[in-house]
Amino acid sequence: MNTSISLLKSLTSDHIAVKIAASSWEEAVEGAGMVMVNTGLTQQSYIKAMKDAIKSLGPYCVIAPGIAMPHARPEDGVIQTGFSLITLEQPVKFGSKANDPVDIVIGFAAINKQNHITALKEIATHFGDYRFIQDIRAARTKKDLLIILDSKREEI
């Protein structure tokens, strides 16, 4: 199967969480990871794999100021390709020279190396839109965040 999954379309109510309390980068990754476990995208083991990847490869998953995109490999416990998006109550440091501190975490699970391509394009396109990011940051409730995502979904 080579169907490519849209990030924006897949970020429904169950896949997002707002103003999560995290006091370390590990807790931030766990927050995004738990959403993926709860929605059946990954096994519990995937959360540890994401943290291990950051420990061994570095914090380059902090792709832009304040935004982290942690992930692990398909064989690390992915059930199906999908995403989570959480915002943090307080920003945390990942150790990124370029982009710390982080308050938006996009969790991603890819079942293979192809069907997340559309989503990566969406991240490259929309997460560079400063206004969109500021709106995501400012969302105080899940409902607020859904409205912001819905308005973006209408554009695509």
Next chain:
Amino acid sequence: MKIATVCGMGFGTSMMLKLFIEDIFKAEGITGHQVIPWDLGSIKGQQVDLIVAPTDMESHLKGSETKVIYIKNLVDKEEITEKVIGAIKELESL
């Protein structure tokens, strides 16, 4: 020119960079370059002309014989455009 985008696993950040660079080439009408995403483990020993990697990966790529450019903000079109096109021009003038 053969350009490698690099990250730890070869299908996340490096893939995003590859897609971004290809879009930039398309928009700028630049042709003749091949962009390949690679993981850190397989990049060593590969013959490429230019490596593009996230700034936070710098320590892993120290000592590279190939020219490496580092991107701070991986969703910033301006930064990527400026650095990648700048490096290509520099390499082409050698």
